[in-house]
Structure formats: structure tokens, C-alpha cells
Amino acid sequence: MSDGLENVVAAETVLSDVDGLAGRLVIRGLPLPALAGRVPYEAALALLWDGFFPDLPDDLAPALGAARRDVFDQLAPHLAAAADLPVFDGVRTLVSRMEDGTSLEAALRLVAAPAVAVASLLARRKGLAVRAPDATLGQAADILRMANGAVTDEQALGLDSYLVAVIDHGLNASTFAARVVASTQAGLGSSVLAALGALKGPLHGGAPGPVLDMLDAIGTPGNAASWIAAELTRGERLMGFGHRIYRVRDPRADALNAAIGRLRASGAVDAARMDLAATVETTALAALARHKPDRPLQTNVEFYTALLLEALGFPRDSFTAVFAAGRVGGWIAHAREQAASGRLIRPKSRYIGPVPREAA
Ligand code: COA
Secondary structure (H helix, E strand, C coil): CCCHHCCCCCCCCCEEEEEEECCCEEEEEEEEHHHCCCCCCCHHEEEEEEECCCCCCCCCCHHHHHHHHHHHHHHHHHHHHCCCCHHHHHHHHHHHCCCCCCHHHHHHHHHHHHHHHHHHHEEEEEEECCCCCCCCCHHHHHHHHHHCCCHHHHHHHHHHHHHHCCCCCCCHHHHHHHHHHHHCCHHHHHHHHHHHHHCCCCEEEEECCCHHHHHHHHCHHHHHHHHHHHHCCCCCCCCCCCCCCCCCCCHHHHHHHHHHHHHHHHCCCCCCHHHHHHHHHHHHHHHHHHHCCCCCCEEEEEHHHHHHHHHCCCHHHHHHHHHHHHHHHHHHHHHHHHHHHHHCCCCCCCCCCCCCCCCC
């Protein structure tokens, strides 16, 4: 028995490899720095899906753009009801309206759905007109245009870098959930819904903006050292640091930091916020090294995710839904891989309940 299935290998995959000691994430043979900030989400998707759909075109952008438009037409009448729910639940509810198929078309609609849903729900909440997708734009640019009413090239590149950086990450909890469902030969929609459920939890993708809560609580760079020391003395964990697998810096943190740097150069970020974050990061790393000298605790992906998504105008309660809009590509690739080659996933449990009494 391995609690949490730690160190259990439950699948063979050609999709991605997480090396926690080297701090390396490889996606289909390419290290993350070769992808994030360099290729659009559609290209990363085509790379992941290569070999898993017989009719995969070289350029997925036009088909994904068309899928966004179809999905919008299908979802528009249901936006008002979903808007009454917390953002993530609203997105999950809207995604559940997608067809539960296995075709490339069904897969593209499932990738389009979280993007269209979160962007439309955010626009509604801001009191903006809900805009139909623009099929000629890339997925990242279109999400921002729909959510905020306008988008710059730098912002689109920033979100594209994020969506690519989180597209796949080994057998994490939501991806495993997707594979379990796919192993029953249910459709891709069922796999994606299971994965959304797993992603929501605060131990996976669902700690909504805790890094920003920490920055708000610290307030100014001068308060960082005393606030962090007090927090550690109280036995609290610093948000945005530490990881179950990485013992060195999370490579996705660097990819996102580079995206923030590009945005900053274009003047699109709050410089004071970034200076505060930089001081908090350095102070926290030094404090953690003193606090847990035997445990390498480094900056994780959440720290820079929070900064980047905030700079792009996303409210903190939508971060998990934006994460889903990127990770959905990985879920679908894993579901296809599992359904094609995997057996039904059906582990055993060890019974520790009362011994049955003999029948009288
Ligand atoms: N701040 C302070 N102490 C931390 C810490 C953090 N961010 N992360 C781990 N530690 C400490 C733990 O308290 C524990 O101390 P103990 O041995 O005295 O109990 C020790 O380091 C090992 O912690 P453990 O929970 O076993 O590490 P893990 O690698 O299994 O946990 C996380 C990984 C992500 C759950 C953990 O680092 C964490 O809670 N981080 C903060 C939340 C966060 O950023 N989440 C987003 C993750 S991407």
C-alpha cells in the first residue's frame, strides 16, 4: 500500500516527464524553455496530440478558432445561469454541455470550452459586452480580448507563455483522474470533467491567489522580513514556495518570470507590485533556507502564476479556471493515450473494517 500512490508508476507516457531533482520538464522530447514564450498554445497542443488523432492538421489554429465560435454559440444561452456560480463552478457547468465524443472535433471543442467560458463569465462580471470569439486570433489573444475587451501583443504573449507552461506536467492528480475515466472508454468530455473536479482542490490547482493574499498582507517591501519571520515562527507555510516533486527551482517559474519581464518592459505591469514581489521572494528564500536547512524549498509555479495572471487583468478567483484552459490540452492527450493503450485502471484496496461474524 502506498498512501497517495507516492512512487507508484501507474502509466507509461510519451507526453511529458518531470525531473524534480534536475528541475526539468520535458514535453514530447522538448525542454519547457524551448516551448514557453516561443511557440503559441496551438503549436504546443499539436505537439502533444501528434499521433493521437488520425486527422490532426499541421496548424491547429484555424480549427481551434472555429471551435471557439461553435462553442460560444452553444454556450451563450447558458452564460447567465452559470454567472451565478463561483467562476470555476460556472466554467465546469458550461464545459459539461460539451459532447462526450472521441473525435478531433470533440477534442477541440473541449479545449475551446474552458477558454470561452472563463472569458465570457469574466466579461459579464465586469459589465462588458460579451463578445463572440474571433477565430482569426490565437487562443491566448482571444481569451484576453473576450475577457477584457482589448488585448495587446505583449499581453497575448504573456498568456500564451502561461498556457504553454502549464499544458502538461506528468501524472498530476487531475491528469490521473482524466486517465482513470479514459481507461473505462468513456468519452473525452467525461475525462475532462473528472480532471476539472480534481484540479479545483486547494492541494492541486485550487488555491485561489494565496500568493496575492500574502503580498497584500505584507503591503510594502520594508515589511517583508518581519512578516515572513512571524509567519514561519507561527508554523505557517509561505505561499508560492516548496513542491512535492521539485527539489530545485520549478522550471515553469522561470518561464513565467520571463513572461512577466517582457510585460514589464512594455510598461504593462504595476512596477511597485513587482518590486514588492521581488523583495518578498528573496526574503522568503533566505528565511526558508534558515528555517528548514535540510529541506530545499524553492519558488514554485504558483508564485509567478499569481503575478502574471494579475498583471494580465484576471481576478484571483479565476486563476484556477485559466489554469484549466491550459491544462485541458494535456488532459485530452493523456486520455487518448490511456484509451488507446491502457487497461482499465482498477487498483485494489485493503479491507481494514470489522471481521464478518459467522452467520448464526
Ligand atoms: N513554507 C514553509 N514551510 C514549508 C513550505 C513553505 N512553503 N513548504 C514546505 N515546508 C516545510 C513543511 O512545513 C515541512 O516541515 P516539517 O517537516 O517540519 O513538517 C517540510 O517543509 C516538508 O513539507 P512537506 O509538506 O512534506 O513538503 P511537500 O514537498 O510534500 O509539500 C507543498 C509541497 C507544495 C504542499 C508545500 O511546499 C506547501 O504547502 N507550499 C505552500 C503552498 C503552495 O505554494 N502551493 C502551491 C504548490 S504548486
